[in-house]
Amino acid sequence: MEALINALPGSAAQGLIWGILAIGVYITFKVLDYADLTVDGSLATGGAVAVMCIINGANPYVAIAAAFAAGMLAGFVTGLFHTVFGIPPILSGILTQLGLYSVNMRILGKANQAVSVDQYALTVSLRYIKEACITTGICCIIIILILYWFFGTELGASIRATGCNQNMARAQGINTNVQKVLGLVLSNGLVGISGALYAQYQGSADVNMGRGAIVIGLASVIIGEVAFGKIFHNFALRMFAAVLGAIIYFIVIAVVLQLGLSTNDLKLFSALIVALFLALPHLKGSYFAKAGSRGGKKDA
């Protein structure tokens, strides 16, 4: 029990870092209605770019900005695959993700690149968990506020309309392809930031650090929705719910590890958690019907 309580701050810090990724996944999966698998690649890209920047003497904040840009570029490529070349959404993401493995190897020069908190002034580190929680918490709040503003603008509303009903969006003069690319760019930019913070937190960037990231992202979004969907209606709070979902996810992981689950079995456990949370509302018959669209048809 005591070990578990000691593990909690670490779970919170990890949850907050992955919460930024969860916000990114929320944008594609919930707002844009696009299952984007680029995430597994762009997380590692963000981490790789940030670590290489820091090692080469860049300020950690500059490194995070570079990771943001690299993530956006990855999202842009997925967007082009889908909109210009007509590749289905899931496949577009998989292609980018696969290609990014080589790109990430090129960036890092090897499979794993350490960045020590003793040598460099990192923004977050697991050596200083309390500070890491505060920094990433502030980061999440700033990102949510900016996104809340952005999705209230004409451009943000266009992205939302595109995710909701492409026919309507086009009939109202919205270029849906541009909106999809924008959403993917924004989402993967955030994933890049998440990767940059995560690499610093664990003290290294690894080409495999993104493996399964999309599952964790989806888990966070869905857990957040199941736990807080009834009480959080405001758009900003819904994004915040995804962050809380990520924290809950990592606490659950800490608990099952304490209960004796092997770390090797974690991925299987994660996949099952996500499957369970995806299935629960579906079995209740409400999840996949978008709010109202089923009811509306009945009334029509």
Add this chain to the structure above:
Amino acid sequence: MLRIEKVYKTFNPGTINEKKALNGIDLVLKEGDFVTVIGGNGAGKSTILNMIAGVYPVDSGKIVIDSADVTKLPEHKRAKYLGRVFQDPMTGTAADMNIEENLAIAARRGKNRFLGWGITGKEKQVYQKRLEALDLGLEARMTAKVGLLSGGQRQALTLLMASLEKPKVLLLDEHTAALDPRTAKKVLDLTEEIVEKNHLTTMMITHNMKDAIRLGNRLIMMHEGRIIYDVAGEEKKSLKVSDLLSKFGEASGGEFSNDRMMLS
């Protein structure tokens, strides 16, 4: 206002599913024309509307709206000329967004969208007044998700969205077909009112021949991708459903009996 010249369209050419949807359509609409379009299933009514809107490209021919050649323009660029209401009440609105947000998106049709506010307080007041005019009580539910509205309410809202920024041409694709008779009548009355008040050039597809005769100043009948009957003014006003049926019988010959159900 709208000029369609020799438009041809074949779907799935060269395959077993080949379908000649439009077989050389020529049509000119004057400003303020309200044209009702009738015809059996597969006559090409919806296809011609979709061609005007740019949902698919034409095989050949030309489409000119308000002296601008739009033949090569994608759907979203033609939107600035067009107001559209669809058969399926789900199609015209964004269900997960609220009423005022849907209206704000429609108000920006044909304009550049950047980082300005998606909706302003002043706009909300305007929308409130416009919604009041619909007389459906929607003005009190402006922040309700559109997905919560009934089919008729959604069609009424879509109509309002289509006319919020005055379109050069209003395209109505059987927009009352999915509604119950009472709601359909209400939406149709509303259509008449909005078209009249804004003096809109309108094309309306309908399966109801009485409506086709009663509404508008001109009627066209389509069959197998062609316009087979085009009547306007006094001649149209004096039409009877039986005239249309016999006209349709002449054109379609043996298929008449099959299509009769669709038309009446």
